[in-house]
Amino acid sequence: MSVLLRTSPDPEESRTRANLKAEAEAPQTEGVVSRLPADRSAIPQASRPLDVVVCGLGYVGATMAACLLGQGHRIVGIDMNPEKTAALARGESPIVEPGVDHLLAVGHAEGRLSGSDDIGECVTKADIVLVCVGTPSRPDGSLDLSQVVKVCHDLADAIRCRPDGAQPILCVFRSTMLPGSMEETVIPTLARAVGEAPGSRYEVAYNPEFLRESTAVADYFSPPKIVVGERQPGASQRLLGLYDGIEAAWSEVPLAVAEMVKYVDNSFHALKVAFANEVGRIATCLAIDPQAVMDIFVSDTKLNISPYYLKPGGPFGGSCLPKDVRALNAFLRERALTAPVLENILASNAVHKEFLAERVRSAAPEARRVLLLGLSFKSKTDDLRESPLVDLAGRLVAAGYELEIYDPDLRREKLLGANREFALQHLPDLSQLLISDVSEAALRVDVAVVGKPMPQALAVLPPELPVVNVHLL
Numbered sequence: 504m505s506v507l508l509r510t511s512p513d514p515e516e517s518r519t520r521a522n523l524k525a526e527a528e529a530p531q532t533e534g535v536v537s538r539l540p541a542d543r544s545a546i547p548q549a550s551r552p553l554d555v556v557v558c559g560l561g562y563v564g565a566t567m568a569a570c571l572l573g574q575g576h577r578i579v580g581i582d583m584n585p586e587k588t589a590a591l592a593r594g595e596s597p598i599v600e601p602g603v604d605h606l607l608a609v610g611h612a613e614g615r616l617s618g619s620d621d622i623g624e625c626v627t628k629a630d631i632v633l634v635c636v637g638t639p640s641r642p643d644g645s646l647d648l649s650q651v652v653k654v655c656h657d658l659a660d661a662i663r664c665r666p667d668g669a670q671p672i673l674c675v676f677r678s679t680m681l682p683g684s685m686e687e688t689v690i691p692t693l694a695r696a697v698g699e700a701p702g703s704r705y706e707v708a709y710n711p712e713f714l715r716e717s718t719a720v721a722d723y724f725s726p727p728k729i730v731v732g733e734r735q736p737g738a739s740q741r742l743l744g745l746y747d748g749i750e751a752a753w754s755e756v757p758l759a760v761a762e763m764v765k766y767v768d769n770s771f772h773a774l775k776v777a778f779a780n781e782v783g784r785i786a787t788c789l790a791i792d793p794q795a796v797m798d799i800f801v802s803d804t805k806l807n808i809s810p811y812y813l814k815p816g817g818p819f820g821g822s823c824l825p826k827d828v829r830a831l832n833a834f835l836r837e838r839a840l841t842a843p844v845l846e847n848i849l850a851s852n853a854v855h856k857e858f859l860a861e862r863v864r865s866a867a868p869e870a871r872r873v874l875l876l877g878l879s880f881k882s883k884t885d886d887l888r889e890s891p892l893v894d895l896a897g898r899l900v901a902a903g904y905e906l907e908i909y910d911p912d913l914r915r916e917k918l919l920g921a922n923r924e925f926a927l928q929h930l931p932d933l934s935q936l937l938i939s940d941v942s943e944a945a946l947r948v949d950v951a952v953v954g955k956p957m958p959q960a961l962a963v964l965p966p967e968l969p970v971v972n973v974h975l976l
């Protein structure tokens with residue numbers, strides 16, 4: 504195989520050297536950042552030091568306590584494990600994490616750190632509570648929220664004891680929780696236990712944590728982003744200035760969006776690792792240098808490491824992606840190579856096609872006449888090969904819908920060869936379905952389905968005509 508010949512005379516050697524070089528470089532880069540906590544001037548100082556209760560002193564809570572101390576806040580750390588609370592009360596870290604010991608020791612020496620096992624007393628005078636307790640997996644993989652629920656009850660007891668007329672205490676949940684957990688579990692539990700809904704005596708927010716263990720302090724001061732979920736716009740009051748001086752893109756969003764972002768991030772990170780390792784296994788088995796392949800892959804910031812292809816909408820299609828994924832999978836099967844991520848890409852795309860068809864059917868269950876805007880696999884091309892819109896049109900016809908199709912990218916006279924074959928296979932009556940006057944057709948149909956961006960066609964649709972967008976969810 505030519506690729507084999509083009510690798511170094513000893514590919515194993517060169518791979519090992521490349522790996523060692525990458526490993527040697529990584530800690531140095533992180534090392535520069537992890538010196539940050541020793542240099543107090545590099546830490547943004549709080550303009551208004553707050554009384555902060557950190558509940559749960561694991562990897563997230565202990566790191567937060569340390570970083571907030573570094574910024575000048577006053578911290579009380581709480582944990583159900585008395586050894587962790589005692590360690591914090593002595594100014595020692597309950598976890599191993601670069602920089603945390605130092606920041607806790609300095610904060611302790613300055614009298615701004617204490618530990619407690621009584622949430623009631625400290626919440627009485629706190630401005631903000633950060634809930635960082637664990638959310639482990641149950642044996643079946645589902646999320647165990649029992650630690651969060653227990654904290655809600657403890658917190659509620661303490662909130663009820665706050666003096667009348669005190670500022671509402673801001674309860675910020677940082678534990679990773681599935682979408683809906685705040686609305687369906689945390690808020691109802693707190694509301695029942697406090698005896699009133701959030702808004703007056705207390706407010707809630709969801710602020711997912713994006714730090715990575717081993718570089719957690721550096722990540723805290725230089726986060727990839729700050730996401731705050733709130734009950735209503737402004738309710739989190741920009742978290743009372745907790746992140747002032749920390750530069751990062753800031754998003755204030757509904758609670759469930761913030762909850763979902765964390766799972767999307769971690770799933771994507773896991774997918775990246777699994778994908779890279781599948782490439783690595785395949786390349787290794789073929790005696791191709793995996794690092795050489797992935798170095799080129801990641802250097803492409805136009806299509807690969809970029810927002811491109813990451814907007815939920817239409818399935819992939821066209822003449823290349825389905826064909827090439829199929830061919831790679833056949834190639835792997837022939838060689839008995841297992842790559843579950845790559846093997847399931849086409850199945851995922853098929854599920855998405857059915858999802859979009861069902862979206863059209865359920866958006867207008869009674870509709871019999873549908874106008875489909877777009878048929879080729881993307882704008883400005885007439886390529887119909889494996890176009891998901893041809894698939895959608897075929898499904899609608901098969902389901903008994905009266906279909907009309909408008910696509911300004913198509914020319915009837917140029918529908919030739921494989922293009923024509925593919926279209927006719929799915930839509931034998933294609934020539935009768937294609938229309939050229941969209942505004943006239945719009946008057947005959949019950950629903951319009953937008954398959955590609957088509958602003959000019961959309962502009963002539965009657966305002967009362969229901970529209971289902973399948974190119975952007």
Ligand SMILES: NC(=O)c1ccc[n+]([C@@H]2O[C@H](COP(=O)([O-])OP(=O)(O)OC[C@H]3O[C@@H](n4cnc5c(N)ncnc54)[C@H](O)[C@@H]3O)[C@@H](O)[C@H]2O)c1
Pocket residue numbers: 558559560561562563564581582583584587635636637638650653654677678679680712713714715716
């Ligand atoms: N570790 C990470 O790198 C990381 C990063 C981002 C988000 N998260 C998420 O943050 C949360 C915390 O993670 P962690 O790794 O710090 O967990 P952890 O298990 O290390 O720490 C949780 C702590 O909460 C304490 N706790 C449990 N119930 C309590 C209660 N009722 N009152 C007081 N303390 C209580 C436990 O004793 C423990 O010390 C999880 O939801 C996790 O998924 C973790």
